[in-house]
Amino acid sequence: MLVLYTLLIALLSWTSFNLEDNSSKGLLTLLNVILLTVPLVSVLFSTIYIYNSSEFIELMLSQPVPRKTIWFSLFSGLSVSLVFSFLLGAGIPLLIYAETEKATMMILIGILITLIFVSIAFLSSILFRDKAKGIGMSVLLWLYFAFLFDGIVLFLMFQFSDYPIEKIMVAITALSPVDLSRIMMLMQLDISAMMGYTGAIFKDFFGTGFGLLLTFLLLVAWIVFPFTFSLFKFNHKDL
Amino acid sequence: MIEVKKIVKKFGKLLTLDEVCLQLNKGECIALIGPNGCGKTTLIKSILGMVLPEQGEIFFNHKTIKKDFTYREKIGYMPQIGRYPQHITIGQVIQMIKGIRNSDAEMDEELFNKYQINKILDKRMGTLSGGTTQKVSATLAFLFNPDVLILDEPTAGLDPLSAEILKEKIISEKEKGKLILITSHLLSELDDLVTQLIFMQEGKIIFHKNVELLKAETGENKISKAITTFLKKTIN
Numbered sequence: 001m002l003v004l005y006t007l008l009i010a011l012l013s014w015t016s017f018n019l020e021d022n023s024s025k026g027l028l029t030l031l032n033v034i035l036l037t038v039p040l041v042s043v044l045f046s047t048i049y050i051y052n053s054s055e056f057i058e059l060m061l062s063q064p065v066p067r068k069t070i071w072f073s074l075f076s077g078l079s080v081s082l083v084f085s086f087l088l089g090a091g092i093p094l095l096i097y098a099e100t101e102k103a104t105m106m107i108l109i110g111i112l113i114t115l116i117f118v119s120i121a122f123l124s125s126i127l128f129r130d131k132a133k134g135i136g137m138s139v140l141l142w143l144y145f146a147f148l149f150d151g152i153v154l155f156l157m158f159q160f161s162d163y164p165i166e167k168i169m170v171a172i173t174a175l176s177p178v179d180l181s182r183i184m185m186l187m188q189l190d191i192s193a194m195m196g197y198t199g200a201i202f203k204d205f206f207g208t209g210f211g212l213l214l215t216f217l218l219l220v221a222w223i224v225f226p227f228t229f230s231l232f233k234f235n236h237k238d239l
Numbered sequence: 240m241i242e243v244k245k246i247v248k249k250f251g252k253l254l255t256l257d258e259v260c261l262q263l264n265k266g267e268c269i270a271l272i273g274p275n276g277c278g279k280t281t282l283i284k285s286i287l288g289m290v291l292p293e294q295g296e297i298f299f300n301h302k303t304i305k306k307d308f309t310y311r312e313k314i315g316y317m318p319q320i321g322r323y324p325q326h327i328t329i330g331q332v333i334q335m336i337k338g339i340r341n342s343d344a345e346m347d348e349e350l351f352n353k354y355q356i357n358k359i360l361d362k363r364m365g366t367l368s369g370g371t372t373q374k375v376s377a378t379l380a381f382l383f384n385p386d387v388l389i390l391d392e393p394t395a396g397l398d399p400l401s402a403e404i405l406k407e408k409i410i411s412e413k414e415k416g417k418l419i420l421i422t423s424h425l426l427s428e429l430d431d432l433v434t435q436l437i438f439m440q441e442g443k444i445i446f447h448k449n450v451e452l453l454k455a456e457t458g459e460n461k462i463s464k465a466i467t468t469f470l471k472k473t474i475n
Contacts, residue, residue, distance in 0.1 A: 055322035059332075061289050062318070063339050064311040238250075238290045 002085050005041050009089025012037065017097040027098055027106065030090070031185050034110055035178050038086060039117045040142050046078050046121030047138040051131040061239055071122075071234050075227060079118050086110045105188045109181045115223045116177045117142070122230040126237070149176045177222040184215050240265050240387065240418050241286060246295030248281055248442075255281045256292065257442035265386070268409065268419040270429045272466070273439035279422045280319070282439070283389055286420075287316055312340065315380035319391040319422075321372045325365030329356060329375055332364060333382075340383055347384045350377055353404050369396045377405055381412070388412060388419045394428055406432060426463035438466065446473070 017026040094103040128134040241263040248256040284290035299310040394402040457468040
């Protein structure tokens with residue numbers, strides 16, 4: 001399963017670079033591809049894995065092992081495998097075709113997004129006893145972050161286009177880890193000029209060292225909060 | 240050794256454990272019996288920390304078990320239906336548990352040998368019959384020589400020979416002074432094993448008595464008869 005994922009990412013990465021003339025366009029294509037596939041595979045694979053591990057978890061619970069350790073080790077195991085697959089699939093073409101700075105940013109984003117969606121998977125699985133509902137929830141969340149969120153944002157932008165909403169727009173992006181990462185990467189690619197006025201505002205905020213740091217911290221928060229909440233639920237669950 | 244103090248557990252609207260109080264001491268082999276759904280498994284799971292009661296406390300060797308996990312080193316648990324990851328082998332399960340327990344104490348391999356587990360170490364858990372899975376569970380429960388053994392319907396699913404091997408093992412552990420807690424519906428099987436009886440109904444302890452005393456009081460020789468006679472007397 002993970003091998004297929006690595007191959008898929010590798011395929012997408014290599015084609016992204018080979019279809020475009022310059023590496024910037026290739027990077028942009030790859031960015032969008034990564035922001036679509038990595039969340040889906042991470043959340044789906046993890047959710048299914050957690051539900052399938054329920055027997056293992058039961059076995060561990062009667063042993064002298066704290067619940068925290070069980071939950072954490074599941075998380076680490078999943079994260080490491082998924083991140084490794086990503087690095088193998090996308091890391092190599094990135095380092096070959098793109099400049100080191102930009103490649104590093106993309107790799108960092110891939111890792112963060114993987115961890116965020118694994119974390120979200122843990123939350124879905126602990127909230128729903130039923131496997132089907134849990135998987136449904138995970139897929140729904142992916143749809144929301146990958147598509148719906150941007151749709152809603154665009155809609156709001158049009159509705160309120162007469163008002164000075166730029167600062168609010170910046171704040172709203174914090175609500176979606178996918179958008180946060182996309183912007184982080186776009187700043188690196190220096191094509192914010194194409195985004196017009198909004199681009200300029202974004203560049204003003206996200207382009208700065210402070211903005212970048214804040215974005216990074218927000219992404220880390222997106223990893224920490226869902227997982228911590230799922231851990232809390234796991235610690236209080238009856239099995 | 241184990242003290243249960245007024246634990247209350249509700250599953251939704253269902254009151255599964257109603258202020259249960261118990262004192263379980265070393266050297267006793269205690270049978271926990273009662274009608275289906277009376278709370279036996281919930282009580283056991285509460286002692287193991289798998290179920291978290293809303294009220295009350297449970298003490299293991301005078302220490303509260305809340306937020307503790309090390310006390311489980313001293314407990315060997317044999318579940319009613321053993322749940323194991325399906326794709327790993329018996330050998331791998333045993334290795335995994337050994338690794339987790341990290342126990343320096345000598346292993347008790349009597350059941351391992353008597354059930355001839357070494358011949359089936361390469362079989363995957365998913366391919367085992369129910370009875371064989373139970374044998375694995377039994378082996379694991381006794382393997383680390385724990386002070387306390389909690390066995391949930393241990394002989395259910397075992398063939399008569401294997402059940403007999405397990406019963407002999409329980410008797411020998413009892414004689415070593417361990418605390419053994421057994422739930423079972425097969426009262427006849429318990430006759431030679433148990434020293435105390437706990438009868439539960441609808442989340443409450445109806446009685447907790449010494450078996451010899453119960454037999455004497457009711458004038459019955461068999462546990463099943465003694466229980467029914469005693470219950471009839473208390474109801475009237």
